[in-house]
Amino acid sequence: MFGISGAEAIVLIVVALLVIGPERLPEYAQKLKDLVKAARRYASGAKDDLRETLGPEVTDVDWRRLDPRQYDPRTIVREALAEVDQEDAEEKRRREREEREAAREARKAEREAGGSGGGSTAATQTTSLVRLAPGQRAPFDSEAT
Structure with a gap:
């Protein structure tokens, strides 16, 4: 204080x-009390005027959330990097999809081209596709899965 x-x-x-001195002390104590009351009234009036001027939106603002002292630069950077990592992962999943x-x-087009009897170049280029007779089951490859 000062x-x-x-x-x-x-x-x-x-x-x-x-x-x-003791004879003037009550008088000055009363003046101090009046001064404190006047200062409180002035501060209260100024606060009310400010609320009226700025409107009702100001009362809804959470000022503690906007306090810059609560922000830790390490946390901000960590959260930003996590967002970038999440965006990259979403982009990768989208590309894979x-x-x-x-x-x-492509497989559907190859099947349609192969099933019609006309030898398509896409169907002849892939050698990994095996044509199965109706009712025949595909072999299971345990190393492929």
Whole structure:
């Protein structure tokens, strides 16, 4: 408070009491009480004027959430990197999904081309496809899965 320590404040109060004296002390105590009340009324009025001027939106704001002292730069960087990692993972999943869909479409086109009897170049280029007779089951490859 004004750069005065506790001990200095006590010394100032004692000196003021000695200077004022016991006969004028009640009068000055009353003036101090009136001054404190006036300061409170002034602060309350200023607060009400500010609320009225800024509108009802200001009362809904959580000012503690906006306090810059609560932000830790390490946390901000960590969260930003986590968001980037999450976006990269989502992008990778989307690309993989598109690649699977494209491969599925290619296999479907090969089956349609192979089933019609006309030898398509796409069907002849892939040697890993095995044509099965109706009712025949595909062999199980335990190392492939």
